[in-house]
Amino acid sequence: MVDVGGKPDTERVAVASATVLLGPVAFRLVQENRLKKGDALVVAQLAGVQAAKLTSQLIPLCHHVALSHVHVRLELDSTRHAVVIQASCRARGPTGVEMEALTSAAVAALTLYDMCKAVSRDIVLGDIKLISKTGGQRGDFHRT
Template sequence: MTGTLTHQDADGRIRMVDVGDKDETERRAIASGRITMSPAAFAAIRDGQGPKGDALKTAELAGIMAAKKTSDLIPLCHPLPITKAKVMINASATAPDFIIRAEVSTRGRTGVEMEALTAVSVAALTLYDMAKALDKSMTISDIVLDEKTGGKSGDYRRND
């Protein structure tokens, strides 16, 4: 896929994209990621026995909060009226890792891809924080945009 960098003007100066002329449409993005840890840390987190309490529920909440604050964290992101933010963390079939999935929706002039990716990232970091007493060698990986709908560029679905 080729194109121009939308956050630079013709002289290479950084700018926030003007979305004022775009139509408001329903927009949705789904992102996912993975955190891998030792079998002992995995079992403790899965069973709600982590040293800081229920890490999975805390990380899901952190991801939702992060989606709502994305424009405060990522330069040039537009603040968006999010209509839905859902984060789900589940044990993978190939334990000892958890799969993090975020779905974010809005009705607006720009998409929510960054909000979904931020939700996954912060949920993973929260899991790391809550389990680091058990395993400091955890790995956060595979944070990707899986799907997006709405907007001028059309729909996208990752082909893995």
Template sequence: MSQDFPLTPGLTHLDEQGQARMVNVGGKTVTARVAVAEAVVRLSAETYRILTGEGMPKGDAFACARIAGIMAAKKTAELIPLCHPLGLDAVDVRFELDEATHSVRVEAEASLVAKTGVEMEAMTAASVAALTLYDMCKAVQKDIVIESVRLLYKAGGKSGEFRAK
């Protein structure tokens, strides 16, 4: 039985019995691939002010979150059971501050040349960077909300380009 195609229609990680399986990417073409994901961290006005102004009690939250996101992207296959281990070419984590909503938009970008995409690596990086911001700010605020973890863009491979609406 070949594993080069989905055995359960539309769900490539399940076989015809509904059992989890790692997708065989051996026959896929090597292409340049990129993915961009985001997560939004909503803070109170006070926490936002401290985070963006005076500094946090635990230190530079943004530097710590950036490094955590990059490290997480590199560890994605260890965290998500059916992800392929990838040799990433680049990972970048950026922050966009929104004073009006007291939020931080975390954007993570991952890229490589390979047989499989980097969507999970970008989403893992954005998620862990957001969680790290929570960890850095929890001494000041416990009810921080992390929301909207999603894929914004991907390119490369057979499915081509995707851009979120």
């Protein structure tokens, strides 16, 4: 791991997103909350929060970060039969929370896949990306 011991503690915030293209059948079942496994949006939201908290256990050289806030939002996009996920993480410390936000969005997407795989094999996970980050020595980043 990289030594971050000499870096100052600053407020860090990162936002990441992912998109899950469900297709019309799975999308309708998610929208109507009629999947056999239960409410896919709630389960995926909880999975995203849990993933953010466990990031350092999943990514070998990632520092453990004491998160002060995690928020996972899932929005239905009926024109694309998709779910758009946005995960934001906040912490005060010597290292950023980009990996936590990205892991949160990715695991929420994987959870949707798991919840819907019985009704569709044509699900596509994509567009996992960092939207913004603030705090730290390298400055802020905002995707345009």
